[in-house]
Amino acid sequence: MNQRIGIDVGGTNTDAVLVDANGVVGAIKSPTTVDVTSGVRGALTELINSIGPSAKQVDSVMIGTTHFVNAVVQRKDLNKIAALRVTLPGSASLPPLVDWPKDLARVVNGGSYFISGGNEFDGQQVVPLDEDAVVKAAQSIRDSGITSVGITASFSPLSSACEDRVAEIISHECPGIRITCSHALGRIGLLERENATLLNASLLDLATNTTDAFRKALDDVGITAPLYITLNDGTVTSSELARKFPVYCFASGPTNSMRGAAFLSGLQDAIVCDVGGTTADIGCLVNGFPREANNVVEIGGVRTLFRMPDLISIGIGGGTMVRENPLGVGPESVGFRLLEEARVFGGSQLTLTDVAVASGLMDVGDKTQISDLPETLFTAALATAHQKISLTIDQIKTDSQDVPMIAVGGGAPLIPEKIPGISEVHRVPFHGVANAVGAAIAQISGEADQVFQDFTRDDALAAALEIAIENAVKSGADRQSIKIIEMEDLPIAYLPGHAIRARVRVVGDIAAKPKEC
Amino acid sequence: MSEVKEQVLQIDDIEAMAVGTWILGTGGGGSPYLNLLNIRELYAAGRRVTLKDPMTLPDDALVAVLSSQGAPLIGQERLADSAMALKPLRIMEEYLGRKFDALMPVEIGGGNGLHAIMVAAATGLPAIDADAMGRAYPEAQMTSFAVANLQCYPLAISDIRDNEVIIHKAHSWKWMERASRKVCTEFGSQASTCKAPRSGKEVRDHGILYTCNKAISLGEAVLKARKKHTNPVDAILDECQGSRIFTGKVTDVERRTTGGFLRGRTVLEGLGTNTKEKFSLDFQNEFSVGSQNGEAIVMTPDLICVVDSISGEGIGTESIRYGQRVDVLVLPAPEIFLSPRGLELVGPRAFGFDFDYQSYFKDQK
Structure with a gap:
């Protein structure tokens, strides 16, 4: 393998690793910043400082980012979109965005337009395309100031001509507008394809800003290697394509973490438990790949037909809040405020990090801050966390025999040594940056x-x-x-x-x- | 069965019913999801559905038998639409010069189970807790009404455009199937229909009764298992006295939309106790025959249900795909289809196979 830098831009930390044929050469963890460029630049600078200037000569840089999925989950940084549905006189009772969570729909909805047209399964027209209606819609879109549209016509995966014609009219009427056509994104299944198309359309501003920021960070530190963005399926695409189709980059985080766990442990078939600051994500590796979810996958509550790893997330992480009287563990988390709010860092909120330090599992912060913590409390809290993790592992497991498990993520020490159904818990070097390793080996x-x-x-x-x-x-x-x-x-x-x-x-x-x- | 003669369905009942009908659809009838979405919209607008015990029907009540006919693949691109679904009911009322007293699904399985509930929500007509298949089947003569030789006409069929057809008369159920299928195919392989109207007495005597509540109970069992993290597939088997025949991964799906149907075959490679074994499923909208290592071991009219191994969710012939991990289940056939006339209409030979029906459940005893 040639030399590659893998970067994982998470909600709390930005991790960077340099990997070559011999394995991980160097790894660092640095805080994520609101301004994307400076966070990535900071991580790269730190990595180069720890390895030496030769690190700048890498062959490629792969970045995995949670920006897009977080934008949808948190309903922020999304641009308003117009939806064109070319199916009339059919499919009228279920408008675009019909099965989206109401708050998300409100954020992105910049108007829906129903147009007569579309295809039958045999390529015939349902009715002739109503070009006048398309022109009218385009004018209305232009007047409303919307800059991104999604076009969905029936059976477009079999015949894209109708969507192409609508796109042609729209771009003629609205110069500079960005268009996502559904045939480029999805398969048969109009509503799910339209959902993916509209999600994509709503992420285009963010995709442009984010990929530009990544490139600038690379330029700033003097790396000229090509930039790749990791995709849902554990592969990479050029940053150019990621700009056009950000939805393809949605689930790269869990995929990278699981692929990284496989690389670091040398195991091909295992359960992977990734404990971060907020959640523990538990999935299953089969032949070195994440096992995929079977059916429809919801992202931020939106139904799509994307292939995603089959994961269960539970609210157990380093920042998970612990309550006393009665004892409660999570699911709330202090998130990225861990370094201020956790007791060992001088804060007042008891977290699982404090519990781990008190139990001797982690050595971070100031231990004296929690010297008053009763042993019964932290033992019981840890037992609760262990139990939640064990129960979830049992759910994801499909093999009745005992299987190995790989523990990764910054909160990996919270994972118990003995778990029913697990033959051995593998703790690996660089477990805290498995995500970035997964990106590097994409x-x-x-x-x-x-x-x-x-x-x-x-x-x-x-x-x-x-x-x-x-x-x-x-x-x-x-x-x-x-x-x-x-x-x-x-x-x-x-x-x-x-x-x-x-x-x-x-x-x-x-x-x-x-x-x- | 329930003592309740009449119940106003709550949206949770309908959510559960959608899970149940999808499993009972044996791969066909299309996903109930889009019908469910329509019903959610109608419920949000204040509409409600009343479900009636068929035993409360007067002899001379006029009952509409509704369906969406066609190839399930089309329904994924032409979304269920309550306004289109109720058109043939109105056409039939105009033709008969008489209003319907109630309506029922022709088949409980798949989207069609909820199709009727959706029309009930849109029109305010009560829905009858019965169907004519107890599952899903692709053709018009594959019903309990056809087994009982009831009259097969008239039939109203309409599409999303302004195309409306009445089939005034047909020589037999099979001719009704041929004629209506031809119309449906011309309409784009999907159309809404109002089948031959039934009297209250006919529904009571020849319908398959209480299947709506059966679907609701089945769905509730699955949802409860998911919530309690017990095995939803086991919950289906318990609820329906069925058996698990095969566990595997989909390795191939071949499908073609011909003659108004979705036909094809899917191949599974075994997992767990079925490791190294192969299983194939033939389908015509619904799964009709399942063969293990080349030998047919399960067949219509027994219900062959393919479900997600983890969630117990039904998987349709239009959506089954490479890499899915599934369980193949068999549930007992409705009694009426096990008669000689029943097997003539829905046994393996009716689907072009050159062998007679063998009950999976008799084999096991």
Whole structure:
């Protein structure tokens, strides 16, 4: 492996690591700042100081960020959007944003426009596209000052012509407006595809600002290597693509943490428990990859069809508040104010960090601040935390045999040694920066998505697979390590002959010597 | 069954019913989610649904039998719409010159179970606690009413445009299926229908009774298990006296939308106790036959339900996909389909398979 810097920009800390073929070369943790650039610049400067100026000569920088998912969860930094739904006379009783949490919908809703048009499954028009209505909608959007629109037409994954035409009219009427078309983002499933499209549209300002800030931070410290942003599936994309499709970067945090845990422990199949400041995220590694959630995945309460790791989050972390009389542990957390509010740091709030220090599991802050803490209290609080973690592990587990577990995250000492159903708890070096390690070792993907004519289904899928593998290898993936992560086909009835749209996505490790692209 | 003759459904009942109907849909009938969303909107606007015990129906009551007909894949792109769903009911009233007293779903399984509840919420008509399948099936003649040889016409069918058709008469249930399917296919493989109206006596004598409450109880059992962190799949088996046949991961799905249906096959690779084994499922909207290592071991009219191994949520033939971890369950068939006439209409041969029905449950004894 060549030299790569991995950065995880979390809500509390920004972690940075430098990884090469021999493993982790250096790692640092520094506080996240409101101003994105200075936080990343600070982390990079610290990393370079700890390793030496040669660290600037890395081959690539991969950043995993929780900015986008946090923006949705916290309903901030989102831009208002206009939704164009091209399905009339159908699908009228359920308007865009219908199943979004009300407060989130209020923040992003910049108007919905229903347009007659769209396709049937066989490519025919439902009714002709009402271009006049599109022009009227465009004028109204322009007048309202909205700068980002999402366009969703029925069956657009099979035929994008209708969405393309609407986009053409809108950009003609509203110069400079940013457009997200649903066919670029999703598969069959109009409402979920529209949700992803509108989430994406609402994140475009933030995506531009964030990726610009990342690039500037790299430039400021003198790193010229290409910048990649990590995606939900543990692979990376260029920062250019991340600017256009921020929704693809949503769940990269848990994926990075689990992939990092696999790398640090050398285990391919295990439970991973990542204890941070606010939550413990528990998931399952299968063949070195996070096990995916089966069905629909909700992000900030919005239903989508994204592939996401199957995780359970519980309110157990270093900042989790502990109450006395009666004893209560979480789920509230002091969050990023841990360094001010926890007792060992001179604050007045009893947290699980204090409990861990009192129990001798952690050595941070000033121990004398909690010398008055009764042993019965911290023992009981720790037992409660242990029990909550054990119960959740049992839920995520699908194997009746005992399985190993990897403990990562800054709060990993809170994880008990003995857990029912767990054969061994693996504690690994650099456990506190597993996220950043996961970003640094992110994989390369290759995709094929095209229509094959006069192919049998098996032949079409085989051809698509070959193209996807070649694309991955061209981008620098190691051929031997390539695995299929998605494979699907959609027969296209309206084209003559036997036509199939085949879509295959593969991922592979970075090849030892990167190929020239 | 419940002593209650009439109940006003609360939104929690309907949320539970959506979980239950999706499992009873045996892969078909489309996801109830979009119908549920419509009902949530209608409830938020103050509408309510009254569910009536079929035994309270007068002999001469006029009952509408409603469905959304077509290929489930289409329903994912053409969202359920209460205004479109009630059109054929109004067309039928105009045609008959008489108002309906109540309505019922043709099938409890999948979105169609809630389709009728949605129309009840939109029109104010009471819904009857019964259906004609006890599950979901793809074709018009696959109902308890057809098994009983009741009259199959007239039928009203309409689409999202202003296309409305009455089938005044049909020679048989199968001809009604052929004619209405042709119309449905032309309409874009999805249409709203109001099937041959039934009298109160016909519903009481030949309907499959109390299936709405069955779906609600099933959904409640699953939701309760999820809340208590017990196994929701076991809760389904307990509630419906079913068996788990296979646990595995989806490795292949082949589907095609032809003749107004979603047809295809999915292949699973075993996990846990089924490691190294293969299971395949054939479907025509619904799962019709399941084969382990190449041999058919479970078949219609037994209910073949594919559910998420963790949450117990139903998985449809239009949404099952590569990599999902699922349990395949079998639940006992409604008694009426086990008669010779029932098996003729819904046994494996009715789906083009060259073998006779073998009950999974008899095998196990």
